[in-house]
Amino acid sequence: MKKETTARQSLTDLIDDILETASPGHEEEDSLLRLLASVDELRRESFAFMPTMTIGTTRLHRQGPTSDPFETLEKWVDLPHLFEILDRPEDFDPWVRHHHPTVRLMLAKSPHCPPECLAILAQEPWEEIRLAVLANPQITQKIRNYFIKNDPLEWLREAAADPKTPLSGRCALDGGKIKRPDRFLTCSIACSYQQANQRLDSGLYSSTSGPFGEFTWEVAASRSASGGIPGTGPNWRRVHISPVYGWLPDQVTSARFALSDKHGTSYDAAIELLQKLVTQKNCSYEEFSASL
């Protein structure tokens, strides 16, 4: 009998395989470094290679803590140039499902992001990314219709229905005007505080799971300026976001403990394994749990 070649390898086998063949290098980072090196080469070769335009402004560091939500880390600063030179929609695969939401936001802001990717980014749980999709010149009517029917935020549904709505410098949560776009992503401290609480409730932020390195942010922990002094910003609290695309931080922590119990997997190896399961097999937390 012909062997079923398309049979999906059971997750348990796959986990064993990944653990056995785990290499010290990080595949995704390696491919990122290779791609960025090719950008450098292009720059050297071509004097016509101009800096790319991105939608929106680059924020400066705000006062106080340093782990800003959606802060662009040094290793990502050249990504807009990379997006400019990628040709086919499938070339964007590593970025549209990148584990870090900042990278996905950078892609959503790129005027070179193909509509196929915008359609995926339109389903993000992060409203900042969805707002960037809506503001992207590559957006199609089909994606607008998706927003009109499905977006959880009323103001984004309305903005999608009226393409003339100005979207630059707007707070993703409620559409208010951002007064300090160089420092804050929301229109007010109250809005930042509300957003942080909503995300803690939905599990998008966790105050107990982690820390997950660069997947730790500092967000508003009070409704008003600290010490009541206007302009000083709120008090801050550390929250952890998921280091695994599509999973919640508490799910990652519970999977990490399960791997440690069952296979003695170290912290870093467990995160790397979960990232691979999602990248290579599109594995959900539910499927992972069922495989244990």
Ligand SMILES: [Zn+2]
């Ligand atoms: Zn707001």
